[in-house]
Amino acid sequence: MKPPTPLLVVGDTLLDRDISGHAERLAPDAPVPVVGHPERRTRPGGAALAACLGAADGREITLVTALGDDEASHEVRALLKDRVRLVEIPLDGTLACKTRLMADGRPMLRLDDGDGRAVHTTAEAEDAVAGAHGVLVADYGRGTADVLRDALTRKAAHTPVVWDPHPAGGPPVPGTRLATPAASEARHFAGPAAPGPAGHPDGRDRARNALRTAASDARRLLGAWDVTSVVVTLGEDGALLCQGGTPLLVPAPWRASGDCCGAGDRFAVTVAGRLADGELPEVAVREAVEAAARFVADGGAHTVLHRGAPDEPATPDDPDTTDREPAGGAYALVRRVRENRGTVVAAGGCFDLLHAGHVELLQAARKVGDCLVVCVNSDASVRRRKGDGRPVVTAVDRVKVLEALDCVDAVVVFDEDTPERLLAELRPDVWAKGGDYALSDLPEATLLESWGGQVVLLPYLDGRSSTRLVERASRAPGKEPRPAPSPRR
Structure with a gap:
């Protein structure tokens, strides 16, 4: 069986922390839940999460990202050790860190700190982009994609580039093979919506017709961004792929309940890897939708650093390969x-x-x-x-x-x-x-x-x-x- 194609992940790394426990009563001094017996977990976030997920698939991953000399950056380096090949570019400031307070599996509060941004590219980072067989850009709007934009533009002319955008970041480079905004991100980038049908206010029409809105936004982005295709991810409803004609809706194979944090990264790295393998966008998107559903059902981002060696991928004609809830x-x-x-x-x-x-x-x-x-x-x-x-x-x-x-x-x-x-x-x-x-x-x-x-x-x-x-x-x-x-x- 042919091994998975190596993949380059370019983007902004975060450090994610979760404090999880059970809430059974309110505090006596304020009407807020008391979270007892907290469990603390730390994991790579942003582009680093996508890289770890790709490595868990048995894929050789190189991560180009900005890290500094702060405590959070050192912690991320330790978490990534022996998982991915790390190519660093300079970070100005401290690494962004997200801390979620969870009660019974539900987020109650999120704290964000760290304002670091990528400063400039390096020769090693440029060489990594030039030699990549496939690229995922996980743009979280903190400068990594910006400083490598010229190199990524050259690469997109002849290599599959998947761009996972963020409202704080810029548009994909011209020639990007596939852009993967979530529905809210597509709505942000597409700009003011066209007027709704007669008799229905535009806002109400969007709320009642999310699928139509996603299709309209995807078509607008397809032209505005000069990309080959756009897939709008719809959470538990699957994903909508637009390549210029009638869009293709790929429903989720089952409704997975759980913490969906990181599901977008799971989708993006799966679709990028399969396009690098030479797969058609329709097939790659279907596999990515299933992978995201399985990711949520299996426990989400909490399981990223707790899995053993990845299972050997099944061959396409393996009769025991199942499209099912794991x-x-x-x-x-x-x-x-x-x-x-x-x-x-x-x-x-x-x-x-x-x-x-x-x-x-x-x-x-x-x-x-x-x-x-x-x-x-x-x-x-x-x-x-x-x-x-x-x-x-x-x-x-x-x-x-x-x-x-x-x-x-x-x-x-x-x-x-x-x-x-x-x-x-x-x-x-x-x-x-x-x-x-x-x-x-x-x-x-x-x-x-x-x-x-x-x-x-x-x-x-x-x-x-x-x-x-x-x-x-x-x-x-x-x-x-x-x-x-x-x-x-």
Whole structure:
């Protein structure tokens, strides 16, 4: 497999600090929450966060950024050590630092300090830009992109450059392959909006038609900025890609709940890396939308410095590669339900050729508790259980179909023959199976009992079976036998 293309990240580094705790009462001397048992975390921010995320993908990253001799700059250097190749340019002043006060996962207050700006470029920074195979400019409006603007303009003429803009910064250089403003940033850069439809004030029209506004802003920026394409990121609604014709809406694969701080950097570095790999913008944007959703579901920026070595990227034709909510998203869901004293239900199976029996089982399982996590056999696991002709539907598509059901809250794929390892991690309160099983057939029963969980059997529509559907489809018309009792799935 071809390794990921090295990527150059150019931009302004920040130092991010979070003070997180629980708020259960108000202070006696003022009507403000008291945050108890605070946990303090420090991580690279801005362009440095994007660089770390790219390195976590297994990509070779060079970061060109401004750092000084202040405490925050030294702290960032230590955090970046052995993660990225660092090329420094001079910083005038102290490095910008953002401190968030969080209560129960929600930001309550943010403190900003540090007014440092990039002073000038260096020969080493210019050489790094000239030799890059792909470039992400993470412009946070603190001068790094400005002092390298000429070098970036020359580079954009023949190398993919992705520009992540900030209202405090300037426009992308001419020839930029893709600009990635958020909806609010696109609105800022596009300037005064065109009048809304008759009978609707312009402000009200924008509020009610965010998608139309994003499309209009993207088209205006496409001409004003002299860039090849613009993608407006829409948070949990995905992203809108405009290349001159009808815009392409790329919805998020699932609605990920959690701290979205850093999701824009996750999107930008993913799309920049995939364009550097030679991927089409449409494909790169789709992968970046999924990466941003997974980033939020897995815990956001808090996890950046706590992950181990990156997993080996899956090849494009790997049948076990799944467009799905990651296991981390399921764990976060389970944790939220438990914190609210809810009941966690899990169900499992191959779900090859999803049919009415599956749907009725899952609908019934969801009614048992407050969330339903579906554990799905991977393609390799299905082959071991069912034979070389199965699955008929790959894990990618099986997960997508399951996620489309209203009764399913999360999907996790497991590679073992049985789901005991995954169940031991999720520890559901209820494990739901179809009534065509008996408790003696389920090795999971003893496991569930070990933490006070239980197995329940639910009614199952007789005569429905993926195996039987495959057999019927393989026969000539008119040769079907009379229905027989369904085999176990």
